[in-house]
Amino acid sequence: MLGKGPSYSKLGQFDVSAFETLSLNHVVREAPVTAAHIIDIDVVVDCEAALRENAQVVVMPWQPHRNNWSAKKTLDEWADEIALLGELRAAGRLLWYNLGTGKSPREGSPIVPVRFFSAVAALGLLGQAGVRTVRSLGVDGGASYSAAFTDLSEKTRLSNGWQNFDVQFEEFPKIMLRTGVDYAPLDAESPIRVYVAQSESEMLPTKVLEYSIRKYCSVAVRLEPLHAAGIGVPSPRDPKNQPRTPFSFQRFLIPEAAGRSGKAIYLDADMQLFTDIRRLWQTPMSGADILAVAEPESSRRRPQFSVMLLDCERLDWDIRQIVRRLDAGELSYEQLMYEMGAGGVVARTIDPVWNSLERYVADQTALLHYTDMNTQPWVFAGHPLGYLWTRDLLQAVKSGFIPRDLVAEHVERGWVRPTLLRQIDEDINDPLLLSGKARREDRAFVAPFRQLPTEQGRSLRTATRAALRDAYFRSPAPFVAGLLKARFARR
Secondary structure (H helix, E strand, O other), X not given: OEOOOHHHHHHHHOOOOOOOOEEEHHHHHOOOEEEEEOOEHHHHHHOHHHHHHHEEEEEEEOOOEEOXXXXXXXXXXXXXXXXXXXXXXXXXXXXXXXEOOOOOOOOOOOEEOOOOOHHHHHXXXXXXXXXXXXXXXXXOOOOXXXXXXXXXXXXXXXXXXXXXXXXXXXXXXXXXXXXXXXXXXXXXXXXXXXXXXXXXXXXXXXXXXXXXXXXXXXXXXXXXEHHHOOOOOOOOOOXXXXXXXXXXXXXXXXXXXXXXXXXXXXXXXXXXXXOOOHHHHOOOOOOOOEEEEOOOHHHOOOOOOOEEXXXXXXXXXXXXXXXXXXXXXXXXXXXXXXXXXXXXXXXXXXXXXXXXEOOOOOOOOOEEEOOOHHHOOOOOOOOOOHHHHHHHHHXXXXXXXXXXXXXXXXHHOOOOOOHHHHHHHHOOOOHHHOOHHHHHHHOOOOOHHHHOOOHHHHHHHHHHHHHHHHHHHHOHHHHHHHHHHHHHHHO
């Protein structure tokens, strides 16, 4: 898919012979393409000769726009007026679809929702047509054109009134979720690789995390649970060096799991996103091997390594060697987990909004981290922010991304609270709206981490108590109010 943005200038750097090509609007004048996608009839007039020579087929809405506004005439009527369109129609080279905004749709033709720019319609049309892989050049954010189209800058650039091209990316995630199309810029590393630390009992929160990522991500993304990486994690001999959770050491598997190439993002399973993870993925490494979040001093929390951007080619992590160093006394658990003593140059340059610990501010929080294990929304119905997590769960189930049967299985296994099923079946977004009778279903539920009989379980419970103390001293009034609200709701 070729647009007029700055990255179009890179076309000569790639071998695109394996691709079918689709141009957006005036791009057809620059190179031969399989299909020329045009929304405005004005472009047909501007590019008449190029369309005849460069496009195998021309694809347009049944009711094309004119000067960025929906026009009344149908494509058939325009073909009667414009000789080129008539020629293409007679030769079977003129194809059409119905814009979602059209008022007189052509019966039997696909309906393609469109907002903002033609790339949105083109990607939606390709996804509906069964195309599964789309790469682009010239479909960029910002407000610039490639040098090949400077003559059009004053004529067509942002002529529909938008301030920049960034808004088109708001629609791409919806198209990818709806159609399954795999989209990414040709000049960027893709897919975005996200590795999540978890055990099988955290599979449901992991799936909700994945849904929240895909809900906003404007390019292809691949999420991989680290417990399924097939790499064994040895246990240190000294109990004080043993992992505090079944998945604490999994983050150190990532370079090996990624083939020691490219970048990767590390996340915990108990997280939820509210913006495009592409923003995190594109953060410059600036010479560092590991980018981590800078925890604000006001949070009174110890800085974490629960959100990281990793250079897998430069990191030489090997979990077997790391455990050997723990056993030899060369490294302590504290140094490993809180100072990243496994090696690598660390820079805490990621904005704190990417690891908001039990904090949420609408339109600001990028990633919410449910760190307090006693109150995580999948095990406790009284979490003050639980409605955010269950909202995505309900959406994921309705869309088919998460089968209801998966939730039922996790309830049966005792991994998540029983009232999650009631919320799904009764479409109750906020768990605090559950009736007292419904809440009694959770009374016998014991969260999986509380069932651990070992030192690991004691460490988890100690960490949870410490987190709750941190929450109280950080914001005592909201903390107490949340507890009172939860206790009242349980009655």
